[in-house]
Amino acid sequence: MAFRCRSSCFFAALAVLGLSSAARADDGAAELPFKLTIGAYRVSGGGLPSGPGLDMNLRYTYGDGNVWIGWFRSPVLDFAQPRAGWDHTFTLGPVRVLPSLQAASGGFVGGSLAVETGDSWFVGTGLGRTNLRSYANLNFDPNDSYTVYGGYKWPDGTALSLSLIRDNRLNPDQQDVHLVYRLPLPERQRLTVDLLAKQGTVDGQFIRRAGLTVTYDWPRWFVRAAYDPKVNFTAQNMVRMSVGTRF
Numbered sequence: 001m002a003f004r005c006r007s008s009c010f011f012a013a014l015a016v017l018g019l020s021s022a023a024r025a026d027d028g029a030a031e032l033p034f035k036l037t038i039g040a041y042r043v044s045g046g047g048l049p050s051g052p053g054l055d056m057n058l059r060y061t062y063g064d065g066n067v068w069i070g071w072f073r074s075p076v077l078d079f080a081q082p083r084a085g086w087d088h089t090f091t092l093g094p095v096r097v098l099p100s101l102q103a104a105s106g107g108f109v110g111g112s113l114a115v116e117t118g119d120s121w122f123v124g125t126g127l128g129r130t131n132l133r134s135y136a137n138l139n140f141d142p143n144d145s146y147t148v149y150g151g152y153k154w155p156d157g158t159a160l161s162l163s164l165i166r167d168n169r170l171n172p173d174q175q176d177v178h179l180v181y182r183l184p185l186p187e188r189q190r191l192t193v194d195l196l197a198k199q200g201t202v203d204g205q206f207i208r209r210a211g212l213t214v215t216y217d218w219p220r221w222f223v224r225a226a227y228d229p230k231v232n233f234t235a236q237n238m239v240r241m242s243v244g245t246r247f
Contacts (some may be wrong), residue, residue, distance in 0.1 A: 032220065034216035035059040039138075039224075046235025051076030055138055062091040072136045081105050098126070108133040114147065123150040127246035129169075137232050141176045149150050157184040167200070173231050174200030190217040194226075202233050213240075221245050 030165075041053040052075065059068040072082045082105035090097045098114040099232030109131050116124025128143040146168050149215035159182040166175035179195045196211035213226035224242040231238035 013202070015174070020103065022232075032211075032246035033061045035244060036247070037242055039240055039242035041238055041240045043231060043236040043238045045237045048234050048236055049076060053136075055233075064091070070138075072134070072138060079136070083108075096124075104133075104135055106134055107131070107228050108135045110135075110143065112143070116149075117137050117149075119153075120155075121150075121152050123239035124148070132170075140228055140231060140238075141165045142171070143232075151180075171200060173206070174198075188219045191215070196228070198233075200232065200233050203235055207219065221247070 006119075011093045011191040012039040022246055024056055034230065035058070037055075037057045039057075041055070042050065043053075044050040053072065054074075055070065055072045057068060057070040059066050061193045065086070067084075067086050069082070069084045071082045079195075083102060085100065085102035087098065087100035090099075094117050096116050098112075098116065102108075102110045110129065112126055112128040114124055114126030115173070116122055124147075126147040128145050128147070130144055132144075142165055144167060145165050147163060147165045149161060149163035151159060153159040159180075161178075161180045163178045163180075164175060165178075166172070175198065177197045177198075183191045185191060192215040194213040196213070197208070199208045200206070204209075209229035211226070211228045213228075215222060215226065222244050224240070224244075225240075226240040226242075228238045230236070230242065
């Protein structure tokens with residue numbers, strides 16, 4: 001399946017979902033610190049076998065950090081992989097430092113480090129590295145990479161951010177650009193729209209594609225649907241459906 005890879009896979013894709021420290025909206029973590037997500041993925045096209053994947057992820061939020069565990073299973077590949085990770089935001093005056101670490105079975109280790117500043121207006125940059133061991137990339141962005149991002153957060157919690165994630169190790173022409181809009185709604189509900197533009201070489205051919213992810217949050221539950229063409233810069237396209245709860 002397309003999303004099993006041998007490189008560029010770690011937890012914090014920085015501002016990919018508009019979740020930079022400055023743009024992060026209140027999701028009730030102080031009241032409901034646990035977040036369970038179950039995702040079903042399906043790839044097709046590219047002259048390769050179609051097939052499903054299943055992922056489960058449990059996150060615990062403490063103060064300005066998170067720890068989490070996850071498990072992924074692909075029946076088509078007869079492949080399963082547990083993993084775990086950590087990330088934190090350290091505030092140093094006007095600057096925030098955001099490190100993350102991840103480990104998985106098979107000897108995979110990865111990490112990232114980002115630095116950002118600003119409150120209403122914010123900008124940041126980051127770098128990610130892995131040990132290139134085989135891994136199921138559920139970030140769907142190049143992560144042996146550099147990232148630059150910025151955006152604006154309104155007083156009511158509405159946020160707009162733009163981020164660029166570009167591979168700077170194995171495939172330096174591959175990049176993803178995300179434009180993310182987060183809109184708070186009545187009764188602690190929220191809509192998040194993530195527009196994706198990607199470009200890079202896939203099987204010797206340079207491609208440009210557009211994708212979309214839409215997430216709707218209630219105070220305790222959320223649903224997410226995504227279309228990701230040429231997922232992880234392979235020949236296949238992916239549809240993802242996720243549901244989750246906070247408790």
